[in-house]
Amino acid sequence: MAKFMLIYRDQAGDRPVISPEEMQGFLQMWEAWMKQFGDRIVDAGDELLPTGRVLHANGDVANGPYVEAKEMIGGYSVVEAEHYEVAIEIARECPIAKVGGHIEIRELAGHAV
Numbered sequence: 001m002a003k004f005m006l007i008y009r010d011q012a013g014d015r016p017v018i019s020p021e022e023m024q025g026f027l028q029m030w031e032a033w034m035k036q037f038g039d040r041i042v043d044a045g046d047e048l049l050p051t052g053r054v055l056h057a058n059g060d061v062a063n064g065p066y067v068e069a070k071e072m073i074g075g076y077s078v079v080e081a082e083h084y085e086v087a088i089e090i091a092r093e094c095p096i097a098k099v100g101g102h103i104e105i106r107e108l109a110g111h112a113v
Contacts, residue, residue, distance in 0.1 A: 001081065001082060003108040004106065005078050006045075006077045006079060006090075006094065006103050007105075008074045009072065010100075026095060037090050040079045041078070047075040077094075
C-alpha cells in the first residue's frame with residue numbers, strides 16, 4: 001500500500017479568528033475524521049507554526065516562511081491508500097477541506113531510511 005502526504009494549505013493571513021465554541025466544533029470534526037480513517041492514518045501530523053527558517057544553497061539562513069507567498073502550509077498528515085483516488089477520498093473528508101482549505105496530495109517515494 002502506498003503512503004500519501006496530505007499538505008494543508010490556506011491563504012496567507014486568511015485564517016479567521018474563531019470562537020472557542022467554533023474551535024471545539026472543528027476539533028470534533030478532526031476526531032470524527034480520525035475515527036473514520038484511523039486505520040489509514042499513518043501519521044496524524046501537526047499544525048505548523050507561522051515561523052521557520054530557510055537554508056539556502058550557499059549556507060545562508062533566513063527567517064521564513066516568506067510572507068509574500070500566496071499560500072501558507074498550515075500542517076500535514078500521512079495516510080495509506082491503494083492509489084490516488086482512495087487518498088483523494090480520504091482527503092475529501094478531512095476537516096480542512098470542509099472549511100475552505102486546500103489539500104495537496106503527494107505520494108511518498110518510499111525511500112525512507
